[in-house]
Amino acid sequence: MRKNVIKLLARQLWQDAFRSKVMLIASALMLFLLLFSAYSGYENYHDQNFTRDEIQHEVQESWENNPDKHPHRMSHYGSFALRLKHVLSVFDLGMENFVGNAVFLEAHKQNTVNFSEASMSTGLLRFGEVSLAMLLKVIVPLLIFYLGFATIAQERENGTLKLLIGQGITRKEIVFGKWIGLWSLSLIFLISIFLVLLLFVLLESHNSMLTDSFLRYLVLLISYFLFFGILSAITILVSAFSATAKGALVKLLGIWLLFVIIVPKSLQAMGFYLYPTPSKIEMETAVEHDLIELGDSHNPDDPHFKALKDSVLLANKVTDVNDLPFNYGGFVMSKGEELSAEVYLEHQEGLYEVYHKQNNLERYSAFINPYSAIKNLSMAFSGTDFQSFLHFKDEAETYRFKLAQDMNQLQMDFIPNKGKEGPNTISSDYWKEFPPFQYHFLSIREVLKNELTSLIALLLWSILSVFGLLKLSTNLKAI
Amino acid sequence: MYSLLFKSFFRTKIFLVSLVLLMSVGVISIFIGKQxxxxxxxxxxxxxxxxxxxxxxxxxxxxxxxGLLLYYLRFTLIKKPENISAISIGQSDVNPLMQAVTIRALEAQKYDTDFENPSLLMSGNLDLGFVIIYLFPLVLIAMTFNLYSEEKELGTWRILAAQTSGKAGFLFKKMAVRILFVFVVLIVLMFLASTILQISMSANFWAIFLQSILYLLFWSALCFWMVSLLKNSSFNALALISIWVVLTILIPALVNNYVINTYQVPEALDAMVEQRDGYHEKWDMEKGATMTEFTKAYPEYKSYPVPEDEFSWIWYYGMQFMGDFAAKETSTEMMEKVMLRNTVSEKVALFVPTMHAQLSFNNLAKTDMMSHSAFLKALTKFHEDLRLGFYTKIFENKPADSVDWSTHHVKFYTSKRDVNWIYLMLPTVLITMLIGIFAAINLRKL
Incomplete structure (x- = not known):
């Protein structure tokens, strides 16, 4: 392959593209969409995080300002965890608006994460949302197909392909020249969007986060770079194997509809159909049932708690719980909290297991649909996928559990047993010692691990694309 | 004439592909509704x-x-399911079907969600509404984009032009055959849906049906207009798919982004905190701070004693009431904002048939935000009735058996809304007619 010939062919494709109306309209539309989605994405990110950060502080302040009281009252006073958005959510909204944003954390009870944007929206949300990533995932592929469907098919129809070959240009040079031309053309959109994104990453990442955000940014950039290469290769291949340009266009449009709209949605629906999930009330019933089996702290004759009591009495060599050196009520509650949290999390784990099965159908389709690969990668590295949400939920639950148990410990240590002398409240200084809720995003290592399937699929597609183009180079029909 | 056109249409590949695609996805969507x-x-x-x-x-x-018993007990209000919802699942997967509440502060319980897989929420339900709004137009486009250009490109148009008196009439008839086919598929699917999902033939069902017909007529008019420009096949395909992307993806998504950003609802989070503080801070205050507001709202409980130095249930449930009371204003503002989002979306939708179809499907299937907000209102009433039903007995320290528990089974809420036919039909009819007129003008030149 001669470099200058390939360059020439690629430049030819650029010239043709810029002469056509499609490129003009597409560029104008993309510019408008880029500005709109960058603005609305940033506004959303900024305003939401501002509000949530403010409320999180308020919550901590009011926690610390509580007067002296019984620690168990504090564990019912509880706290809130508010989900912060990752700066890259400006790029890809992912599930951002479909998962909850705030959860009330109190003793004895795992509350749901509420107030998702979806729960406050109209039916329009189902049409999807415009984001920078959506432009790259959904709109640009269509543009690549528009700009590239005619490349080889049209030249063959016009008879110019025969001329090119007659002039001594090899088939390989034609195929790769066209491919590189189309791919580089699509990179105009990629680069302009990623330049805007870079600005946000640099602007909004604080020192500790910068490296992480930047690495995420790089993975996203490389993934989309490969994705466009794959799409360009598909375009060239379809164009080369179609008798007419019109036929190539119709085929490519069909591929776009199937891969971007119909297949992902159908597979997600199918996953849901194949693996039904319980409703909340069903799960709550099951949790309660299991808890009663294990030990019911309300029931004075419950064997589990009776045995616990006997062993505590024996260990401390007393006959009455009120003679124990610690507050017995606090002790029972801390054991109860341990038990109920364990049972609840076990059931929740089971539920997420089913969700994963539901999602896996679509996830594994990445091997036949490159769009699925990029969709999952893009969400994950933007911190807006399901795993990121679960990570928040885990952190909130850990905090809740610690809050309840610390308060139980304070009760055990400082609150006298029934009938004993002593104050029924403890100093408010203890509240200030309890640290505020702080959310940490998933580390990039974790994200990489979660998205291994999608990464492998994308790489396989890249290899397959080059392989396909090489194959085409040997048997491209000139007429 | 028509029989020949039908025959030639039935022989095309696209006819078979469309039939299989629409029928299979349509039937799947009905079974998803069933599930x-x-x-x-x-x-x-x-x-x-x-x-x-x-x-x-x-x-x-x-x-x-x-008093303690009712601290624990939860009472359920369920939005009575209607089978018609299965056609357009809408927002009903995001918003819970029921709420089981204690008689403590409602604000902390009202917005609890059910468990749903967020991936599924994001990709949306593959319901019959989706098939009608997204797939039917695609099939129409696929069948009509080369209505004229194919004949021209194959060279058959000149023969046809020589043989028929009305060339525009011929194109129109060719178009009519395809529209008729799409309508037949739609009617079959609607019929299947009504039997499999056991939907009663209410006004809402017919309204959805009619809206679907109008919506498809709109797309037919659009395709016909594109044909009337007499461009080549590639141009038509490219232009029609672009229009489809703009109408079903870009414009609704742009409007949605705009609405979400313009009417942000930080009140939701504020109300959540206000409710907790409104209740909890009362523990550390003198009882009067609670009882004044409580007895102002419910003077009938003024006569019950509230001992200053010990716990009493009237004080406890008074404090719970104060939680809701503190959040009331913000909570109302929140719902107003949500409704504003709804109103703005509906207004814009009047000009965009895809959005109008989706929103009116959800409206008619009672799966929209309006329906959920009505449910939340009913829940507030349900909660108050429960409280007032129990208060006297709690405050008089009666035992549990003073209540007839057999009457406290789950309760159902049914909503009623009339179909506003003009509002439903007129926007799509007008837009369709407008496009139709443009197409007719173009075809005059033929």
Missing amino acids: YLVKQEKTIAAAEVFQEESIKKNIEYHSEDL
């Missing part, structure tokens, strides 16, 4: 058992103390 209904039924059955058993179990432990 949605089955899940609702199961949930309701579980809720009934849950409530009955939890009342029974808790009475066992707390029969002496009604």
Whole structure:
């Protein structure tokens, strides 16, 4: 392959593209969409995080300002965890608006994460949302197909392909020249969007986060770079194997509809159909049932708690719980909290297991649909996928559990047993010692691990694309 | 003439592909709707058992103390499922079907969600509404984009032009055959849906049906207009798909982004905190701070004593009431904002048939935000009725058996809304007619 010939062919494709109306309209539309989605994405990110950060502080302040009281009252006073958005959510909204944003954390009870944007929206949300990533995932592929469907098919129809070959240009040079031309053309959109994104990453990442955000940014950039290469290769291949340009266009449009709209949605629906999930009330019933089996702290004759009591009495060599050196009520509650949290999390784990099965159908389709690969990668590295949400939920639950148990410990240590002398409240200084809720995003290592399937699929597609183009180079029909 | 056109249409590849695609995806979507209904039924059955058993179990432990018993007991209000919802599942997967509430502060319980897989919420339900709004137009485009250009490109147009008197009439008839086919598929799917999902033939069902017909007429007019420009096949395909992308993806998504950003709802989070503080801070205040507002709202409980130095249930439930009271204003503002989002979306939708179709499907299937907000209102009323029903007995420290528990099974809420036919039909009819006129003008030149 001669470099200058390939360059020439690629430049030819650029010239043709810029002469056509499609490129003009597409560029104008993309510019408008880029500005709109960058603005609305940033506004959303900024305003939401501002509000949530403010409320999180308020919550901590009011926690610390509580007067002296019984620690168990504090564990019912509880706290809130508010989900912060990752700066890259400006790029890809992912599930951002479909998962909850705030959860009330109190003793004895795992509350749901509420107030998702979806729960406050109209039916329009189902049409999807415009984001920078959506432009790259959904709109640009269509543009690549528009700009590239005619490349080889049209030249063959016009008879110019025969001329090119007659002039001594090899088939390989034609195929790769066209491919590189189309791919580089699509990179105009990629680069302009990623330049805007870079600005946000640099602007909004604080020192500790910068490296992480930047690495995420790089993975996203490389993934989309490969994705466009794959799409360009598909375009060239379809164009080369179609008798007419019109036929190539119709085929490519069909591929776009199937891969971007119909297949992902159908597979997600199918996953849901194949693996039904319980409703909340069903799960709550099951949790309660299991808890009663294990030990019911309300029931004075419950064997589990009776045995616990006997062993505590024996260990401390007393006959009455009120003679124990610690507050017995606090002790029972801390054991109860341990038990109920364990049972609840076990059931929740089971539920997420089913969700994963539901999602896996679509996830594994990445091997036949490159769009699925990029969709999952893009969400994950933007911190807006399901795993990121679960990570928040885990952190909130850990905090809740610690809050309840610390308060139980304070009760055990400082609150006298029934009938004993002593104050029924403890100093408010203890509240200030309890640290505020702080959310940490998933580390990039974790994200990489979660998205291994999608990464492998994308790489396989890249290899397959080059392989396909090489194959085409040997048997491209000139007429 | 028509029989020949039908025959030649039936011989095309696209006819078979369309038929298989629409029928298979359509039937799948109906079964997805069926599964949605089955899940609702199961949930309701579980809720009934849950409530009955939890009342029974808790009475066992707390029969002496009604105040404590009612601290635990949860009472369920269920939005009565309607089979028509299965056609357009809309927002009903995001918003829960039911809420099981204690008589403590409602604000902390009202917005609890059900469990749903967020990936599924994001990709949306593959319901019949989706098939009608997204797939039917695509099929129409696929069948009509080369209505004229194909004949021209194959060279058959000149023969045809020589043989027929009305060339525009011929194109129109060719178009009519395809529209008729799409309508037949639609009617078959609607019929299947009504039998498989057991939907009663209410005004809402017919309204959805009519809206679908109009919506498809709109797309037919659009395709016909594109044909009337007499461009080549590639141009038509490219232009029509672009229009489809703009109408079903870009414009609705742009409007949605705009609405979400313009009317942000930080009130939701504020109300959540206000409710907790409004209740909890009362523990550390003198009882008057609670009782003044409580007895102002419910003067009938003024005569019950509230001892200053010890716990009493009237004070406790008064404090709970204060939680809701503190959040009331912000909570109302929140719902107003949500409704504003709804109103703005609906207004814009009047000019965009895809959005109008989706929103009116959800409206007619009672799966939209309006329907959920009405449910939340009913829940507030349900909660108040519960409280007022129990207050006297709690405050008089009656035992658990003073209440007739057999009347406290799960309750259902049914909504009523009339179909506004003009509002529903007129926007699409007008837009369709306008496009039709443009197409007719173009074809005059033929």
